[in-house]
Amino acid sequence: MKGIVFTGKQAEVVNGLEVRDPGPTEVRVKIVNAGLCHSDVSVINGTIPWPAPSVLGHEGAGIVDAIGSEVGSVKPGDHVVLTTLANCGLCEHCSAGKPTWCRKSLGNMSQPFTLDGEPAWNFAATSVFAEKTVVREIQCVKIEDDVPLSSACLIGCGVVTGVGAVFNRANVQRGQNVAVFGVGGIGLNVIQACRIAGASRIIALDMIAAKEPLALQFGATDFVDVSQTDGAAAVRELLPYSSKHVTGPMGAGGVDWSFECVGHPKVLEGAMSCLDWGGNCVIIGVPPPTAELSTLIGQFTHVDRGLMGSRYGSIRPHKDIPILVDLYRRGQLMLDELVSATYPIEDFDKALADLHDGKLARGVLAF
Numbered sequence: 001m002k003g004i005v006f007t008g009k010q011a012e013v014v015n016g017l018e019v020r021d022p023g024p025t026e027v028r029v030k031i032v033n034a035g036l037c038h039s040d041v042s043v044i045n046g047t048i049p050w051p052a053p054s055v056l057g058h059e060g061a062g063i064v065d066a067i068g069s070e071v072g073s074v075k076p077g078d079h080v081v082l083t084t085l086a087n088c089g090l091c092e093h094c095s096a097g098k099p100t101w102c103r104k105s106l107g108n109m110s111q112p113f114t115l116d117g118e119p120a121w122n123f124a125a126t127s128v129f130a131e132k133t134v135v136r137e138i139q140c141v142k143i144e145d146d147v148p149l150s151s152a153c154l155i156g157c158g159v160v161t162g163v164g165a166v167f168n169r170a171n172v173q174r175g176q177n178v179a180v181f182g183v184g185g186i187g188l189n190v191i192q193a194c195r196i197a198g199a200s201r202i203i204a205l206d207m208i209a210a211k212e213p214l215a216l217q218f219g220a221t222d223f224v225d226v227s228q229t230d231g232a233a234a235v236r237e238l239l240p241y242s243s244k245h246v247t248g249p250m251g252a253g254g255v256d257w258s259f260e261c262v263g264h265p266k267v268l269e270g271a272m273s274c275l276d277w278g279g280n281c282v283i284i285g286v287p288p289p290t291a292e293l294s295t296l297i298g299q300f301t302h303v304d305r306g307l308m309g310s311r312y313g314s315i316r317p318h319k320d321i322p323i324l325v326d327l328y329r330r331g332q333l334m335l336d337e338l339v340s341a342t343y344p345i346e347d348f349d350k351a352l353a354d355l356h357d358g359k360l361a362r363g364v365l366a367f
């Protein structure tokens, strides 16, 4: 079968993939659509170290093809969104509604594929850039047949990561002010969740000026082109301490929440330095494993500022994904609008180039 494989140097469209049969608690899924998240790019460019050969893709939806003997929640023909969380479902964290803390939910590297007869790794426990993949039953969230899979696939990473960071990790309140650094697939979902939460000012910042209409469409109230100006300073100008002073004592003025959706230490610095007293910065972007941070500690301790990481939107897939689908049906959560273009997998390089050129909210592959 066809798929997209990381060779250790680049991504290649291949024809010689096979995937094994599902084990007793596993499901084989025929992938219909898959979104291109920057984390796939980060494997290709070495930002996220990963072994090769491996089958990329971790944001996908499809149709159940075969089930293991102990699987009861889905059957062949069901439409499913896949999640990367192969959590155990049994430990204290899973029981407490924190599956992203489940010690068994990280990595889950295995070799369910062969490429031209040789073993090939999965990626993020999902590998949806293939015509078929094998995942654990807990990773399959059934959705209704009338939800288009080309939109539903984006729920599998971009939507849960961005929306979950706002609803679950941060808990943004009505009337609060927010800055979102990076208007890609993740940032747009942070923006629309802040809109749904009733945030007051939603300031979007990006290096690419052409992202402005998308940011405003998803709910941003302001856009800052950081190729022209310093992002944190611009946020402070938009939300000054008083009519006379942009910045007050201990950096007063600025936003209640900032979200770093790029994965760059310099961007994170800006996201931290535009916080008001009591403000919190949420790190979503993934820099290389050696990336470090330097900051004035007193700016945090003296006025209750905070810094938090956010993994996969602290999502509880079987509770939150039906809520997201419901918000989509009621016209509040924009999914169709996230799909800027669809590509046959043969055009994967074109999708990569369009993402790099800032042309995409999300690019979606069709199988």
Ligand SMILES: NC(=O)c1ccc[n+]([C@@H]2O[C@H](COP(=O)([O-])OP(=O)(O)OC[C@H]3O[C@@H](n4cnc5c(N)ncnc54)[C@H](O)[C@@H]3O)[C@@H](O)[C@H]2O)c1
Pocket: 036, 037, 038, 039, 042, 157, 158, 161, 181, 182, 183, 184, 185, 186, 187, 205, 206, 207, 208, 211, 226, 261, 262, 263, 264, 267, 283, 284, 285, 286, 287, 310, 311, 312, 313, 355, 358, 361
């Ligand atoms: N924490 C998680 O669970 C999680 C999940 C998925 C993705 N991610 C990470 O989130 C990040 C964003 O992913 P994405 O799919 O939205 O990427 P994307 O490529 O769609 O978007 C990134 C955006 O950042 C902008 N940008 C680049 N440099 C910038 C700068 N200096 N200042 C402001 N904007 C800048 C780009 O123009 C682009 O619009 C990646 O690092 C990805 O690995 C994290």
Ligand SMILES: [Zn+2]
Pocket: 037, 038, 039, 040, 058, 059, 157, 158
């Ligand atoms: Zn992702």
Ligand SMILES: [Zn+2]
Pocket: 087, 088, 089, 090, 091, 092, 093, 094, 102, 103, 104
């Ligand atoms: Zn667990």
